[in-house]
Amino acid sequence: MKTNNKIKICHFVNRITGKDDGVFKHLIGQLVYLDKEKFEQFIVFQGGEVVEKYLQSIQIKYYVIEEVEKKFSIKFFLNFLKILIKEKVDIINAHLIKPYVISGLLNIFLRKKLIFSYHGLFIKNDYNSNLEQSIYKISHFLITLFNKVYVLTPSNKSKDILLTETKRFFKIFSYYQGKALFYFNNQSDKQIELELKNLKSEYLIIAFVGRLNREKNAQLCIDIFSRVSESNKNVYLVIFGSGEEEESLKAYVKSSNLERIKFYGYVNNANIYMKYFDILILTSKREGMPIVVWEAMNNSIPVLSTKVGGVEEILTENKCGILFKKKNILDGVVNLLLIIKDKDLRVSLGENGKKAIDTKYSLKNFTNFFENFYNQILNEK
Numbered sequence: 059m060k061t062n063n064k065i066k067i068c069h070f071v072n073r074i075t076g077k078d079d080g081v082f083k084h085l086i087g088q089l090v091y092l093d094k095e096k097f098e099q100f101i102v103f104q105g106g107e108v109v110e111k112y113l114q115s116i117q118i119k120y121y122v123i124e125e126v127e128k129k130f131s132i133k134f135f136l137n138f139l140k141i142l143i144k145e146k147v148d149i150i151n152a153h154l155i156k157p158y159v160i161s162g163l164l165n166i167f168l169r170k171k172l173i174f175s176y177h178g179l180f181i182k183n184d185y186n187s188n189l190e191q192s193i194y195k196i197s198h199f200l201i202t203l204f205n206k207v208y209v210l211t212p213s214n215k216s217k218d219i220l221l222t223e224t225k226r227f228f229k230i231f232s233y234y235q236g237k238a239l240f241y242f243n244n245q246s247d248k249q250i251e252l253e254l255k256n257l258k259s260e261y262l263i264i265a266f267v268g269r270l271n272r273e274k275n276a277q278l279c280i281d282i283f284s285r286v287s288e289s290n291k292n293v294y295l296v297i298f299g300s301g302e303e304e305e306s307l308k309a310y311v312k313s314s315n316l317e318r319i320k321f322y323g324y325v326n327n328a329n330i331y332m333k334y335f336d337i338l339i340l341t342s343k344r345e346g347m348p349i350v351v352w353e354a355m356n357n358s359i360p361v362l363s364t365k366v367g368g369v370e371e372i373l374t375e376n377k378c379g380i381l382f383k384k385k386n387i388l389d390g391v392v393n394l395l396l397i398i399k400d401k402d403l404r405v406s407l408g409e410n411g412k413k414a415i416d417t418k419y420s421l422k423n424f425t426n427f428f429e430n431f432y433n434q435i436l437n438e439k
Contacts, residue, residue, distance in 0.1 A: 076108035162201030178346030212347035213368025236419025270301035355411030378411030
C-alpha cells in the first residue's frame with residue numbers, strides 16, 4: 059500500500075449517458091463519497107454533455123476518447139495507454155465488457171492492479187454477436203492468464219450469476235450501493251409534481267422507472283397493469299424513462315385502448331418524485347442491482363420485481379418487496395393485486411426497505427467497504 063500519496067484510480071467505462079443510467083449512478087457513489095484525501099479518481103469514457111457537466115459539478119477529472127465506441131481502434135489503445143502512463147495510476151477499474159477487454163490486454167504489459175466492475179452483463183448477452191462473443195472469450199482467457207483480475211459485483215446474487223459464466227477471475231467481491239445515492243440537485247419539475255400530487259389524491263400510483271429497452275421489458279409491466287386495471291379502477295401507471303422502445307410502447311398502449319397510463323419520458327432526478335408512488339414495478343429480463351430499487355427502499359416504497367440479479371437477494375432478505383417469474387404474466391398480476399389490496403402489506407414492505415437501507419446498507423458501510431477493498435488489493439503481491 060502507498061503510504062505518502064493518494065491512491066490513484068482510473069475508471070474506464072463506455073455507453074454511459076447520465077440518463078436512466080445505472081452504471082453511471084453506481085460509479086458516482088464512489089466518486090462522491092470516497093475520501094478525497096486518500097483517493098484520486100478520474101474517468102475515461104466516450105464523452106457526452108450530460109455526463110461531462112455532472113463530472114465538472116463534482117470536480118472529477120475526465121478524459122474523452124470518442125474512438126472507444128468504434129469496433130476496434132489502434133488510436134484508442136494508444137491514447138488510453140498515454141493517459142495511464144501520464145497519470146501514473148495504481149488501479150484500473152473497468153466497467154462493462156469492452157473497457158474490461160481493452161484494459162486487460164493493455165495491463166498484460168502495464169502490470170497495474172486491475173478491477174472489472176460487473177453490472178449484470180458479461181460476454182453472453184443479446185448485445186454481442188457470436189463473433190464478438192468469441193473474440194471476448196479469447197481475450198478474457200488471455201487477460202486472466204497474465205493478470206490477477208479482481209471483480210466487483212453489486213450483490214452476492216450477481217456474484218453467483220457471474221460465476222455460472224466464468225470462473226477465471228482471481229477474486230470476486232460483493233458490495234451494496236445502498237445509501238450511497240447521489241443526487242445532483244433537488245429541483246423538481248413543478249408541473250410533474252402537481253400532476254402526481256393530483257393523481258395520488260385519486261389513485262394508487264404504480265411506477266415503472268428505467269430505460270425503455272428490451273432488457274427492462276416495460277411491455278410486460280404494461281400488460282400486467284392492463285389486466286389488473288380491468289377490475290381495479292383506482293390504479294394508475296406512470297412510466298419514467300426513455301429509450302429505443304419508447305415510441306413502440308406508446309403505440310401499443312394507444313392501439314390497445316389502455317387507460318390510466320402516462321409516459322413522462324426521461325425525467326431528471328426521478329427519485330424526487332418517488333414520494334408520490336405507492337408501488338414500484340420492475341419487469342427486467344436481466345439485472346445487476348438497479349439503483350431504482352435502493353431509491354424505492356429509501357422512500358419506503360414496496361417493490362414488485364421479476365426474479366433477476368441482485369434484486370431477488372435484496373427483496374427476499376429484507377422483506378421489502380415481492381418477486382414473480384419473469385416469463386409468467388399471471389404470477390405478476392396475482393402479486394400486484396396482492397400488494398394493491400393489502401394496505402398493511404404495502405406499508406410493512408416499505409418500512410422494511412427503509413430500515414434496511416438506513417442500517418444494513420448505510421453510507422458508512424459503503425465507504426468502509428471500498429476503502430478496505432482498495433487497500434487490500436494494493437497490499438497483495
